[in-house]
Amino acid sequence: MVAPVLMRRDEVICVKRAVHYARRNDKTIRRWIKDHGIGRRSAGGGPYDVSLPALEMVLCDDLAALEMLRSGQRSAPEVRRYLEFLGLPE
Numbered sequence: 001m002v003a004p005v006l007m008r009r010d011e012v013i014c015v016k017r018a019v020h021y022a023r024r025n026d027k028t029i030r031r032w033i034k035d036h037g038i039g040r041r042s043a044g045g046g047p048y049d050v051s052l053p054a055l056e057m058v059l060c061d062d063l064a065a066l067e068m069l070r071s072g073q074r075s076a077p078e079v080r081r082y083l084e085f086l087g088l089p090e
Contacts, residue, residue, distance in 0.1 A: 001034055001036075001037070001038055002035065002036060002037035002070075003038060003070070004033075004037045004038070004040040005037055005038060005051050005053075005054045005070045006064070006070075006072065006090075007040065007049060007051045007054075008088075010088060010089070011051055011052045011053055011075075011086070011088050012049045012050065012051065012052070013049075013050050013052050013055075014047060014048070014049070014050065015029055015030065015033075015039075015047065015048050015050060017050075018039075018052075018055055020048040021052070022055060022059055023053065026081075029050065029055075030048070032055070033048055033050065034059050036054070036058050036066060037054075037070065038050055038051050038054035038055050038057075038058055038066075039044075039051065039054075051069075052086055052088070053067055053069060053079070053082045053083055053086060053088060054069060054083070056082050057082060058084060059068065062078070064078065065078040065079050065081075066073050067081060067090075069082075073090055074090050
């Protein structure tokens with residue numbers, strides 16, 4: 001399992017919204033959470049939170065940008081273009 005990306009509150013969506021946004025099924029989103037670290041779950045075992053920019057990067061198969069996001073390089077042009085596309089702050 002890959003470490004989850006760090007997420008700001010304004011870019012977190014629930015699994016149900018991720019399913020609708022990505023037009024994929026629940027099982028696929030949960031697999032991406034595990035395989036790509038695009039989500040996190042609270043320590044108490046609550047529902048998953050999904051990073052919208054990370055989800056968009058997986059949808060675009062841009063794993064290099066995803067790794068930049070994971071390492072905190074939010075100002076890198078490769079990451080910034082996703083944040084701008086989604087109307088999110090850097």
